[in-house]
Amino acid sequence: xxxxxxxxxxxxxxxxxxxxxxxxxxxxxxxxxxxxxxxxxxxxxxxxxxxxxxxxxxxxxxxxxxxxxxxxxxxxxxxxxxxxxxxxxxxxxxxxxxxxxxxxxxxxxxxxxxxxxxxxxxxxxxxxxxxxxxxxxxxxxxxxxxxxxxxxxxxxxxxxxxxxxxxxxxxxxxxxxxxxxxxxxxxxxxxxxxxxxxxxxxxxxxxxxxxxxxxxxxxxxxxxxxxxxxxxxxxxxxxxxxxxxxxxxxxxxxxxxxxxxxxxxx
Amino acid sequence: xxxxxxxxxxxxxxxxxxxxxxxxxxxxxxxxxxxxxxxxxxxxxxxxxxxxxxxxxxxxxxxxxxxxxxxxxxxxxxxxxxxxxxxxxxxxxxxxxxxxxxxxxxxxxxxxxxxxxxxxxxxxxxxxxxxxxxxxxxxxxxxxxxxxxxxxxxxxxxxxxxxxxxxxxxxxxxxxxxxxxxxxxxxxxxxxxxxxxxxxxxxxxxxxxxxxxxxxxxxxxxxxxxxxxxxxxxxxxxxxxxxxxxxxxxxxxxxxxxxxxxxx
Numbered sequence: 001x002x003x004x005x006x007x008x009x010x011x012x013x014x015x016x017x018x019x020x021x022x023x024x025x026x027x028x029x030x031x032x033x034x035x036x037x038x039x040x041x042x043x044x045x046x047x048x049x050x051x052x053x054x055x056x057x058x059x060x061x062x063x064x065x066x067x068x069x070x071x072x073x074x075x076x077x078x079x080x081x082x083x084x085x086x087x088x089x090x091x092x093x094x095x096x097x098x099x100x101x102x103x104x105x106x107x108x109x110x111x112x113x114x115x116x117x118x119x120x121x122x123x124x125x126x127x128x129x130x131x132x133x134x135x136x137x138x139x140x141x142x143x144x145x146x147x148x149x150x151x152x153x154x155x156x157x158x159x160x161x162x163x164x165x166x167x168x169x170x171x172x173x174x175x176x177x178x179x180x181x182x183x184x185x186x187x188x189x190x191x192x193x194x195x196x197x198x199x200x201x202x203x204x205x206x207x208x209x210x211x212x213x214x215x216x217x218x219x220x221x222x223x224x225x226x227x228x229x230x231x232x233x234x235x236x237x238x239x240x241x242x243x244x245x246x247x248x249x250x251x252x253x254x255x256x257x258x259x260x261x262x263x264x265x266x
Numbered sequence: 267x268x269x270x271x272x273x274x275x276x277x278x279x280x281x282x283x284x285x286x287x288x289x290x291x292x293x294x295x296x297x298x299x300x301x302x303x304x305x306x307x308x309x310x311x312x313x314x315x316x317x318x319x320x321x322x323x324x325x326x327x328x329x330x331x332x333x334x335x336x337x338x339x340x341x342x343x344x345x346x347x348x349x350x351x352x353x354x355x356x357x358x359x360x361x362x363x364x365x366x367x368x369x370x371x372x373x374x375x376x377x378x379x380x381x382x383x384x385x386x387x388x389x390x391x392x393x394x395x396x397x398x399x400x401x402x403x404x405x406x407x408x409x410x411x412x413x414x415x416x417x418x419x420x421x422x423x424x425x426x427x428x429x430x431x432x433x434x435x436x437x438x439x440x441x442x443x444x445x446x447x448x449x450x451x452x453x454x455x456x457x458x459x460x461x462x463x464x465x466x467x468x469x470x471x472x473x474x475x476x477x478x479x480x481x482x483x484x485x486x487x488x489x490x491x492x493x494x495x496x497x498x499x500x501x502x503x504x505x506x507x508x509x510x511x512x513x514x515x516x517x518x519x520x521x522x523x524x525x526x527x528x529x530x
Contacts, residue, residue, distance in 0.1 A: 027440075027441065030440075030441030030445075031440070031441050033445065034441040034444035034448070037445050037448045037449075038448055040448075041448045041452045044452060045452075045457050045458055048462050048464070049462070051464060053310050053311070053314065056309050056310060183295060184294060194309075198309035199305045200305070203305070
């Protein structure tokens with residue numbers, strides 16, 4: 001019942017989004033292009049680097065690109081539903097949270113749906129294409145369970161991202177000027193796209209258990225690539241667990257924070 | 267007239283100073299980025315001595331100094347100009363008795379001085395503490411590097427101004443600015459030194475202005491550029507600065523006759 005309600009909300013918000021975007025079609029494509037260019041620059045980096053070395057921390061070119069392709073899928077889904085980079089400004093300072101809180105649907109859903117950004121999904125499609133091409137290049141066997149496992153791992157990775165950024169965005173409820181913590185995180189997540197065994201122990205521990213960006217890229221992807229002797233593939237099936245744990249933490253911080261919201265002065 | 271421009275530099279510098287807290291996290295962000303690439307390059311080199319003409323230790327220095335140079339030359343002149351064109355305030359700027367583009371350049375320089383003193387220098391100090399960065403011992407290299415860094419700022423700002431002026435011709439330039447930012451980071455050599463590119467791409471890059479922003483000065487700083495070539499490299503930067511004046515002048519001339527204010 002409740003699920004049906006939220007699905008219908010999702011549809012309506014999407015229709016609304018499509019209507020506004022169709023007004024500025026050229027913008028839409030430029031946005032898609034510039035989103036993809038950012039990913040392309042990172043891929044060019046990988047391609048250029050592998051001109052000079054056969055392996056990166058024991059991983060071949062096709063494997064590293066596969067990891068990157070995997071990363072793009074949850075990242076695109078996350079980007080679609082989590083576009084809250086100006087949350088503090090728009091909802092707290094300008095007080096738009098007032099409007100959201102008077103409605104029956106859960107405030108977090110409303111806020112994420114209001115800001116949804118479906119063009120990010122094109123990045124996910126590109127990621128799938130990259131994975132398929134690497135899969136063929138590496139000659140990996142395809143079992144029937146690989147597809148459902150892939151879906152579960154991708155969803156787990158989306159939850160990892162969602163949890164971390166929900167918690168960080170909720171800081172706006174506690175502090176007036178949360179300067180720079182989001183961009184900080186955005187840069188740290190770059191570490192998660194490469195095999196984490198190239199980093200030193202402290203960073204590896206941090207990326208695996210404290211800010212688990214490794215669970216968005218290299219760890220779940222290594223389920224398909226097999227054991228590299230670094231223990232990453234054994235952790236792969238933990239991805240959904242880590243995702244649920246972090247999403248739960250994120251929502252707890254959010255829900256606790258919303259109670260502190262007092263509305264803007266004017 | 268000159269004193270008015272100097273005042274613009276001073277005002278922007280003071281304005282940036284008022285918001286300096288915002289930049290403290292920036293220093294950490296840049297250190298994080300340097301760290302990511304430091305480990306990445308370490309793994310790329312593995313047991314190899316030199317790649318693309320860089321030793322591992324030169325690469326560490328290159329990564330650190332390139333990111334910190336970016337901390338200095340980076341500015342949002344493109345966005346500022348684009349916004350002023352869109353909301354129409356550029357029309358007021360045009361009737362004032364100064365050159366709008368010079369004003370923008372001066373404001374960018376005020377920001378640059380702030381970024382140099384409170385972002386690049388402390389950031390570089392932090393990078394030296396965290397990573398095995400090797401600073402040049404020859405004071406001459408330092409002097410040349412500072413001059414080249416100034417040209418990095420000029421050329422990057424010129425590219426930003428050109429991107430900003432595009433708002434005269436397209437209604438939304440947001441995507442274009444993002445494309446430009448990726449292109450500058452990739453092709454200027456912040457992410458990968460130009461010498462790592464495959465031959466054809468490296469050749470193409472030699473004919474574009476981007477390498478003058480990061481690759482050329484950072485190569486001098488790491489001691490990779492032989493002393494005999496330093497003059498030529500500096501000349502190349504100067505040449506690009508002069509060449510880029512031309513499209514800016516052309517775009518500015520044709521743009522003024524077609525100002526179209528959205529909702530103004």
